[in-house]
Amino acid sequence: xxxxxxxxxxxxxxxxxxxxxxxxxxxxxxxxxxxxxxxxxxxxxxxxxxxxxxxxxxxxxxxxxxxxxxxxxxxxxxxxxxxxxxxxxxxxxxxxxxxxxxxxxxxxxxxxxxxxxxxxxxxxxxxxxxxxxxxxxxxxxxxxxxxxxxxxxxxxxxxxxxxxxxxxxxxxxxxxxxxxxxxxxxxxxxxxxxxxxxxxxxxxxxxxxxxxxxxxxxxxxxxxxxxxxxxxxxxxxxxx
Numbered sequence: 001x002x003x004x005x006x007x008x009x010x011x012x013x014x015x016x017x018x019x020x021x022x023x024x025x026x027x028x029x030x031x032x033x034x035x036x037x038x039x040x041x042x043x044x045x046x047x048x049x050x051x052x053x054x055x056x057x058x059x060x061x062x063x064x065x066x067x068x069x070x071x072x073x074x075x076x077x078x079x080x081x082x083x084x085x086x087x088x089x090x091x092x093x094x095x096x097x098x099x100x101x102x103x104x105x106x107x108x109x110x111x112x113x114x115x116x117x118x119x120x121x122x123x124x125x126x127x128x129x130x131x132x133x134x135x136x137x138x139x140x141x142x143x144x145x146x147x148x149x150x151x152x153x154x155x156x157x158x159x160x161x162x163x164x165x166x167x168x169x170x171x172x173x174x175x176x177x178x179x180x181x182x183x184x185x186x187x188x189x190x191x192x193x194x195x196x197x198x199x200x201x202x203x204x205x206x207x208x209x210x211x212x213x214x215x216x217x218x219x220x221x222x223x224x225x226x227x228x229x230x231x232x233x234x235x236x237x238x239x240x
Contacts (some may be wrong), residue, residue, distance in 0.1 A: 001025065001154060002025040002026040002154050002155070002183060002184050002185040003025055003059050003060045003075075003154040003155050003185050004022070004023065004024055004025045004058075004059070004061070004185065005021075005022075005023040005046055005057070005058070005059055005155065005185060005187070006021070006022045006023070006057070006058040006059075006061075007019045007020060007021040007022075007042070007055065008020060008055050008056050008057075008058065009054065009055035009056075009130075010045065010052045010054065010055035010056065010057060011052060011053055011054040011167055012038075012041055012045070012050060012051075012052055012053055012209075013053045014044065014209075015038050015209050016038045016041055016052075016209045016210075016212050017208075017209045018055075018210065019042065019210070019211060020037075020211070021042075021204065021211060021214070023053065023185055024185075025060075025185055025189065026079055026182075026183065026184070026185055027185060027186070027201060027202065028181055028185075028186040028188065028199065028200045028201050028202070029115070029186065029187055029188070029200055029201070029202045029203075029204055030188045030189075030195075030196035030197075030199060030200035030202070030203050030204070030205060031187060031188065031189045031190075031204050032190055032191060032192075032193060032196050032203055032204070032205055032231065033191065033205055033206035033207055034191060034207070035191065037206035037207055037208065037209065038206050038208075038209040038210075039189040039191075039206050040102070040159055040189055041186060042187075042189075042206070043157050043159055043187055043189050045064075046059070046076070046108070046155065046157060046187060047069070047072060047073050047076045047078070047155075047157065048064055048067075048069040048072065048073070052070075052103050059072060059155070064224045074098060074101055074102060074151070075151070075153055075154050075155070076141075076153055076154070076155045076156070076157060077148030077149050077151075077153035077156040077157065077184070078148055078156075078157050078158075078159075078216070079141075079144050079145055079148045079156070079157070079159070079161040080144070080158075080159045080160070080161060081159065081160040081161060081162075081163045082140075084144060085132040085140055085143055085147070086132075086135060087131065087132050087143060089131075090128060090129050090130060090131055091117075091122075091124075091127045091128050091129070091131070091132070091135075091143050092113060092124060092128035092129065093131050094132070094143055094147050095113045095116065095117065095143060095146045095147050095150055096109045096113055096150070097147055098113060098147070098150065098151040099150060099151050104151075112150050112151075113128070113146070113150060114148065116146045117146055118143045119176075119179070119180060120123055120143075120145060120146055120176060120180075121142075121176075122139065122143070122146075124144055126239070127139070127143075127175045130198070136164060136169075137165055137169070138165055138169035138172070138173060141161065141165065141169075141173055142173065142176070145161075145173075145176070145177065145180070147226050149180060149184070152183070152184075153184055154184065154185065155185045155186075155187070156181070156184045156185070156186045156187075157162075157187050158186065158187065158188040158189060159189045160189055160190055160191075160223075161173075161177075161188075162174065162195065163190070163192070170195070174189075174195060174198050174199055177199055178198065178199060181199070183234065185202070186199075190198055190232065191230065192230045192235075193220070193234070193235040194235050196217070197217045197220065201215055201216065201217055202214070202216055202217060202219045203215055203216075203217050204216070205225070205227065205228055205231075207227055212225060212227060213225050213227075213228055220232075
């Protein structure tokens, strides 16, 4: 089951200021804003890689300060720019990282890896024994998606996962991501407005460490806030 995430009056010294945000279980939310706006720090708060200096972050109604962070991280998928694969491990070994930590049987791991890689159009029998260095950037990112999602996470954190890819590969992976995203709560960091509108149902705009807009994706183009309209103009989109 997907998890809910809530920020209550969260601040991180010199980075975030009084963040109040609720992400419902199963909701896909994009965090957008300029570089340094606080998006990635917000993401890292969800699995305890960053800690608030004020306020609290809750997952399923339980404050992280009272949670088992190791257990939380094992049920949280994480996709980053550049895939973050272990270079000395094969594709299969990378994909099976979390199931092994969870002590799945080898049969279950193999079956799940085959199914996930098939969905990503990278058959395990063809790619499983290869190493990351032998893959293209898009292929590496697909393996990163597989590794993050194979164990059915309740939360998926995505930090500019497609930012380093060419536009065609990026669009293809956005489509793959959309097809796989059901049944998980998603926080997706990007500064690319068209991407945010493709992968998320809701857009949360950050500026100077604060949330300045929180709207459904299909309403963002008509958002009158000057910063929002700068994103619209930069993306060559037409306001509604």
